[in-house]
Amino acid sequence: MIPFRTTPDQVLKLATIVLEMEKAGVDRSFIYDADELARKDQGVFDLMALWVDAGSDQAERDEIIADIQESIDDYADAPPVPLKKPYIRYDQLEDVAQRVMAEKAKLRQIVDKHGGVSAVAQKSGIPQPSLSRMLNSPSVPRRSTLYKIAEALDLSETEIAMEWTR
Amino acid sequence: MSQAGTPPGSQPPTPWDVVITEWALSSYLALKHQQVFTDQEYRTKLRPDVELLRGGIPSLDPKFGNSKFWGPAKQGNVVVPDGYKMKWHQLGPGQIQLRLPVMSGSKMAFLCEAYVKANAATEARKMARFKTHMNLISQGRYVYRGKL
Numbered sequence: 001m002i003p004f005r006t007t008p009d010q011v012l013k014l015a016t017i018v019l020e021m022e023k024a025g026v027d028r029s030f031i032y033d034a035d036e037l038a039r040k041d042q043g044v045f046d047l048m049a050l051w052v053d054a055g056s057d058q059a060e061r062d063e064i065i066a067d068i069q070e071s072i073d074d075y076a077d078a079p080p081v082p083l084k085k086p087y088i089r090y091d092q093l094e095d096v097a098q099r100v101m102a103e104k105a106k107l108r109q110i111v112d113k114h115g116g117v118s119a120v121a122q123k124s125g126i127p128q129p130s131l132s133r134m135l136n137s138p139s140v141p142r143r144s145t146l147y148k149i150a151e152a153l154d155l156s157e158t159e160i161a162m163e164w165t166r
Numbered sequence: 167m168s169q170a171g172t173p174p175g176s177q178p179p180t181p182w183d184v185v186i187t188e189w190a191l192s193s194y195l196a197l198k199h200q201q202v203f204t205d206q207e208y209r210t211k212l213r214p215d216v217e218l219l220r221g222g223i224p225s226l227d228p229k230f231g232n233s234k235f236w237g238p239a240k241q242g243n244v245v246v247p248d249g250y251k252m253k254w255h256q257l258g259p260g261q262i263q264l265r266l267p268v269m270s271g272s273k274m275a276f277l278c279e280a281y282v283k284a285n286a287a288t289e290a291r292k293m294a295r296f297k298t299h300m301n302l303i304s305q306g307r308y309v310y311r312g313k314l
Contacts, residue, residue, distance in 0.1 A: 002301045003304055004297040004298075004300060041301055043296070043301065046241060046293070047291065050294065071298045081307075082306050083310065084309075087186070090194075090213075093195050097199035098199075101199070140192055140195065166192070
């Protein structure tokens with residue numbers, strides 16, 4: 001059961017939002033994925049409606065695009081049943097964050113070598129705000145995101161591999 | 167019912183499982199690295215407060231009657247059913263407001279993506295993300311990173 005299913009009225013409103021996103025130059029495959037998910041998940045619909053409400057505030061729109069992509073990835077990566085993974089103790093969190101950031105710094109160098117965030121975002125199909133957020137935040141990166149980058153830049157598994165992924 | 171609310175002589179209720187989802191763990195990792203809260207605040211405030219959820223939802227612990235500490239999750243003015251927010255104020259060197267969305271299930275409290283409440287726009291985005299997380303949890307499609 002999905003407790004927050006998009007209502008029929010909201011599904012109708014999606015058509016207008018999709019047109020506005022396309023007019024603003026948002027990547028079409030991203031719009032397609034977002035639209036498909038927003039038809040069933042009200043949280044994603046809410047984000048798309050917030051994107052319209054943000055109007056000319058490009059920074060806010062970028063944050064929303066990155067959030068929508070997170071939701072798309074959440075569904076794509078979600079296990080079919082609850083999946084138990086090991087706990088990380090509080091006193092280990094900072095060490096993990098430091099290691100993640102060190103590995104992301106290396107990835108950043110690779111990205112810069114291939115023309116920077118915008119160029120790599122375009123090649124990989126990852127929205128630019130999502131790639132920026134991933135590189136700048138200490139959150140554990142998704143393996144699926146790393147594979148998209150690897151495929152776009154023709155990198156081997158060892159070049160893209162990180163100790164901490166989800 | 168919390169142990170504090172158990173009538174004398176009766177059996178204490180079974181504690182709820184307080185589940186740490188991957189979203190909660192990932193957000194704590196980022197917030198800790200950004201020094202949003204101090205280690206002391208974690209030990210003396212955040213963790214003990216979250217552990218109160220073992221007493222169940224709704225909790226009879228007096229802290230949960232304080233709307234500055236605990237309240238329903240809302241998207242605009244609309245209450246998100248089974249969704250709650252734990253709130254802390256003036257945390258860390260930045261004196262920020264921290265929010266922890268919590269989903270109530272059958273004797274389970276699911277901790278979701280914690281965030282700094284910076285403005286109304288952030289709040290609206292995080293609530294939308296919370297609804298997606300609740301959808302996935304209700305389908306059993308989540309990663310469990312331990313329990314408190």
